[in-house]
Amino acid sequence: QKEVEQDPGPLSVPEGAIVSLNCTYSNSAFQYFMWYRQYSRKGPELLMYTYSSGNKEDGRFTAQVDKSSKYISLFIRDSQPSDSATYLCAMSAGDSWGKLQFGSGTQVVVTP
Amino acid sequence: NAGVTQTPKFQVLKTGQSMTLQCAQDMNHEYMSWYRQDPGMGLRLIHYSVGAGITDQGEVPNGYNVSRSTTEDFPLRLLSAAPSQTSVYFCASSYSPGGRTGELFFGEGSRLTVL
Numbered sequence: 001q002k003e004v005e006q007d008p009g010p011l012s013v014p015e016g017a018i019v020s021l022n023c024t025y026s027n028s029a030f031q032y033f034m035w036y037r038q039y040s041r042k043g044p045e046l047l048m049y050t051y052s053s054g055n056k057e058d059g060r061f062t063a064q065v066d067k068s069s070k071y072i073s074l075f076i077r078d079s080q081p082s083d084s085a086t087y088l089c090a091m092s093a094g095d096s097w098g099k100l101q102f103g104s105g106t107q108v109v110v111t112p
Numbered sequence: 113n114a115g116v117t118q119t120p121k122f123q124v125l126k127t128g129q130s131m132t133l134q135c136a137q138d139m140n141h142e143y144m145s146w147y148r149q150d151p152g153m154g155l156r157l158i159h160y161s162v163g164a165g166i167t168d169q170g171e172v173p174n175g176y177n178v179s180r181s182t183t184e185d186f187p188l189r190l191l192s193a194a195p196s197q198t199s200v201y202f203c204a205s206s207y208s209p210g211g212r213t214g215e216l217f218f219g220e221g222s223r224l225t226v227l
Contacts, residue, residue, distance in 0.1 A: 008152065032213040043116075043202055043218030044155070051213075088154065092214045097162055098145070098170050100214045104154040 003027050006089055006103030015112050019076035023089035023103045026070065030091040030101075033065050035074045038086045038105065047087070048074065079110045114138050118203050118219035125193040125226045133188040133222045135203030143211025144186040148172065148199040149221075155202065161186055162211060193226045200224075 006023045013019055021035075031052050036044035048063040050056045050072075056063045064073040072091070076083055089103040119134045137144065145160035157170030161180040175197060177189040186205075190197060200223050204216040 004154075006154075034214045041221070043204075043220045044216075045218065046215060049215060090155075090214050092212065094213045097143075097211055098157055098160045098168060099212075100157070100216075102154040102156075104152055 001026065002104075004089065004091060004101045004103045007106055008104055010107040010109055012109045012111060013079055015079060015081060015110055017079050017110075019074075019079050019083065019108055019110070021074040021076075021087050021089075021106050021108070023072050023091075024070055025072075025091060025101075027091075027093065027101070028067075028070065029093040029095070031067075032092045032094050033063070033072050034090040035061075035063055036088045036090060036102075038088060040085075044088055076108075079108075081110050081112050084108060084110050116203055116205055116217055116219035118201075118222050120222060121220065122223050123225070125190075125224065127193060127195060127226060129193050131190050131193065133190075133201055133203075133224075135186045135188070135219060136184050137186075137203075137205040137217070138184065139205065139207075139217065140183060141205035141217070142183070142208040143206040144180065145170070145204050145211070145216070146176070146178065146186070146188045147202045147204060149202060150199050158188065158201075160211070162208070190224075193224075195226045198224060198226045 035048040038044040146158040147155040159178040
């Protein structure tokens, strides 16, 4: 069983809708949580970064972490066609090198 | 600012051939790493380095070698290519704590096909 589970999608939404993405995990030691965005044939780029539980907002993006449920979410408000990409969650306990775990990614398509 | 630069972007190899994927960063990052990305598998760590002269294995190291002679460069060597190594390879770097906590800067990837 993977430590981090993520629905691969694709998730198709109309422009302006709210996109809701999530990941579940099994390792209770994880305390650093990230969302990366990856456009087609490009490298991932860090989108949101959260330490421990709670919410973090950056423009149209909101990241939520619920450590009690081992569940993290990313919300994209007022979605745009330029948000069409694959979104990967990632997490780390921060206690050792090379232990960052990625989800398999969810493909999002925002249609005009 | 170039960031993380990978070469080549595309490569086709025959089974048994060897090759080196190059990675260079200009951000003076101590931490560098190589990942492979396969459909449905996410990103998996191959090897990483926490500084010049220091390397260690990740989750899927078999069939790959690395060395780190300078801060800027971290080449990945395929010793004897196999079809199972067909994948997209990403180099990533970070300032030192980010290598533990996940704040990575990725290159654009190198697409490798092994026939």
